Amino acid sequence: MTDKQNIPELDAEEILDGILEWVNIESPSDDAAAVNRMADAVERDLLGIRADVERIPGRDGYGDILIARGEGAGRRPGILVLSHLDTVHPVGTLEGARPVARDGDVVYGPGIYDMKGGAYIAFHALRHLVRMGTSPSLPVTFVYVPEEEVGSHTSREHIERLALENKYVLVTEPARDGGKVVTSRKGAGDFEVVTRGRPAHAGARHQDGRNAIREMAHQVLRLEAMTDYAREITVSVGVVEGGTFPNVVPAECRALVDLRVPDAAAAEEMCRRIKGLTPVGPDTEVHVSGGMNRPGYRKDEGIAALYEHARALAAEIGFELEDTGSGGVSDGNFSAALGVPTLDGLGVDGQGAHTDYEQLYYSSLVPRTKLWVRLLTTLE
């Protein structure tokens, strides 16, 4: 065990400088070249602490995956630190909607909270240990994925493989209201619903038409009615598009649907119900594709023990760490659903993920980096 008295002072200005270097490299998920510029910077920083870095070339139009292994990683189970390099903000946000700015305790920037701040403080904690000549208590592996914000379709296999090689997974997603960590998350599914009718001249031959938008309207109401807050199930129709001209009875309409469920049983039930949609009007068709993307997980014994450990460390450092559940998903869904104890929301405190007021709280930088230092040196 390390002794808490042995933690030398961490410098908030130095931590913020490091975060801003990463924030200043814009990296939207759908721009592989931009995400790879971000990967270049992170790789350079990792090499700077003599980490063993593997870079897996991107595919399907996404950026590269970085895996950094500390001593002993891969040979015996240790700690996996999970981060994403991408953000939802397009290139140009820094010069337009959201420049980096500082106002008292608040520092604004695209992706500063979700999750460049968190990814950086975990890295900084490891760098701190290297500088001190101290080693983590278990082998540590860092993985940085390029497309978390759009579903992690190219990195999921690597996340799951690495999670199963390790004993614990720590996720650098942002802290929730008041600095809370995340110990349960809903599962999420995506569906595309297409309705088909029959086109006709809306004036001359209206009676021959079968309106696909009208059919979709029925389906939208059915889908939305599947929401059941008491059971923590939500079904939300987020996009609808259909039709061509006002004077044409539309032949086709398309909707995109978001499903959130608390567990696997609800996932199965809801996928069956959504895929089982049938037409309401005559001579119309309904086609549903899609399914679950990320599985949900609950706070099981392993997660509870990991959280209690972190809470005790936070108390020693001098702050109260609480936990919460989230309806949002992260790559922690993949590891936790495999039964690997996962603690999420260990990133910086702040607010405004995915908005143009995205911000971190400067005062959270040192305590939360200290928590990372302590987690990396005390987990057994």
Ligand SMILES: [Zn+2]
């Ligand atoms: Zn995130």
